[in-house]
Amino acid sequence: MPDPTNIEWIKIADHVNEIGFASNRIGVVKVKGKQICVGKFNEQVFAFAYKCPHAGGIMADGFIDALGNVMCPLHRYKFDLKNGRNVTGEGYYLKRWPVKQEADGVYVGMDAASGFWGLFK
Ligand code: FES
Numbered sequence: 001m002p003d004p005t006n007i008e009w010i011k012i013a014d015h016v017n018e019i020g021f022a023s024n025r026i027g028v029v030k031v032k033g034k035q036i037c038v039g040k041f042n043e044q045v046f047a048f049a050y051k052c053p054h055a056g057g058i059m060a061d062g063f064i065d066a067l068g069n070v071m072c073p074l075h076r077y078k079f080d081l082k083n084g085r086n087v088t089g090e091g092y093y094l095k096r097w098p099v100k101q102e103a104d105g106v107y108v109g110m111d112a113a114s115g116f117w118g119l120f121k
Helices: none
Strands: 007-013 026-031 034-041 044-049 069-071 078-080 099-102 105-111
Touching: 007 026, 026 105, 044 099
Parallel strands: none
Antiparallel strands: 007 105, 026 034, 034 044, 069 078, 099 105
């Protein structure tokens, strides 16, 4: 389990409007050389895995529904953006990272000790 006091905040944009959300409200950014998805729902920004935990569907090609769940385009499993829970009941978790919006930009938090793949649930 990552240490929540050991978060490294990595800037992904100077402003939320620079993220480049597609019409499905999902954008893709690179953090430490890896792609992650960034989704927008009710003016809140969420960071989550580029690939689906089920069979690697590209989450950036899915969409965010009216309840704030992101749906994978491959088999249509849905995940709650707030906690990564698989709300359609298949028992998976979507990897997520905390996001904060500051005056000087948008940041994604990752575990400083374990690096990019030290994930937060
Ligand atoms: S790969 Fe995403 S639901 Fe199957």
